[in-house]
Amino acid sequence: MIIFGTKGYLYQLAMLTLVCGRCGNPAAHALRKRVTKFTLFFVPLFPFSTKYMTQCTFCGAEQSVSKEQAEHLRAQSANDPAHGQPHRQPYRS
Template sequence: MIIFGTRGYVYQLAMLTLVCGNCGNPSAHSLRKYVTKFTLFFVPLFPISTKYRTQCTFCGMEHQLPKEQAEGMLATAAAPQGNPAQQPHHHQG
């Protein structure tokens, strides 16, 4: 007897501050990756489906995104922000 099926995995990729398209609030949104994998004898072998979604932490509404848009948002979230403490200081004398 061969046992096979699928299993879903959820990966939290980032927390982003966005304006929600549903409630209109600027709030934190979780960017998640949902992967469905084919399993054989309960061992995940390869992904058969991958979806990206954001979820508003204020109202709970989820929006599905294309992979390219999700990767762009992730790159923006990972980019270093300008920190004034790390800027060189100039002394006038």
């Protein structure tokens, strides 16, 4: 008998101040990375799905972003001297 399946991992990459595209409030947004790995006998072997997203802490709206956008936002948050300045985040449902 072979036991296989998947296991999900959620990594928080950064906290950003963005203007939410849904509620319009300047609020903190969590930049997250969701990785799904294939498992064999409960041992995670390799990732087969990676997704990036932001989530508004005010209204809870979640939005998918590309890997390039996520890397840009993460670098911007690490190097931004005006850390508290909100950036506009378009909302796509």
